[in-house]
Amino acid sequence: TFVRCQTELNKIQKTSQSMDEDSNESESENCQLDEDARSVEKDQENNKIQDFGEESEAEKSPDENFNNRSSNKKRKSQSSYLSQSKKRLKRRILDENIDNESDNEEEIALCLAPKKCKNLSNKDDRLKSIENKMDDFNQCMKKMSHSMRQMASYSNKITSHNLDIYRDPNSQENFTDKVDHNGTNLVIIVGRDFGDFARKVMRVLYSEEERKTHILPPGRPHLSRKPLDSNRFALLNDAVRVKYRLSKHLYDDFFKYHLRPNLSDFLVEERRRESNKIVRNQAKSAVSQIATQSQPGEE
DNA sequence: GAAACGACCGATGGCTCATG
């Protein structure tokens, strides 16, 4: 909100003022960078707030170019800020590199006297230290990618669970809590989400053979596989719709974009499971055969 | 802890259909 922006701006102004007062040159570059960041932030905040104020005045003001020019100036000054920051950052990185290398006395010697680089043991040390750093870096990257995947999967789950867009709050529909198939109420089947639920219902409605040899209704004439029985498939759709309280007129989209891809993949996997199992077993038996053949040779 | 299993995702190819 605007009020919150103002309070944040005040905070930033206060901190930057205190930083301005402390103009000691010996201050670390780190603080300098923080200050730069704050300055840029402040500048941006100023721009935002100015824009906010100008929004209403812009229409009244006859000289729009003036505003544009002033904003251009600000952009220019901001870019100069950024370029300065970049220079400082560059310098800081250089300094840090030197600092890190200075940790080791031998490395200091290497820095000061490059001729000694010819020494092979020193080279090995440096290579080892680089390798160690690379390992650390790789570990960090692994951790990062892992957490990113977790985040991605979490956000995915949220969207897949958020079915509100397929529900009509104005609808007066009374959802039944029973969809019967041969005496089995499909609605009471428990699944962790709509996909899991639908897969379980598929297992109830269709035999393994049917799941392996058919595709989703309505099917296509050019496809070799026949579609699953559409009456039972209608039961599945009813069960999903009733279970998750989805509107009739919105269900088509839900099916098209969420359920169908899910179930289509499910049928493919049903076919693949057995072949995968056979491949695994073949590989296993081949490995055990090789092991038994190599044993007498060793003795 | 490793193997097995299930679910998910992106890429691909074949097909239909609308459009110019």
Add this chain to the structure above:
DNA sequence: CATGAGCCATCGGTCGTTTC
């Protein structure tokens, strides 16, 4: 008739969970 868009089944690979 060529072309592009859209649909859908399929495949290969990866990841998370379950089982042993």
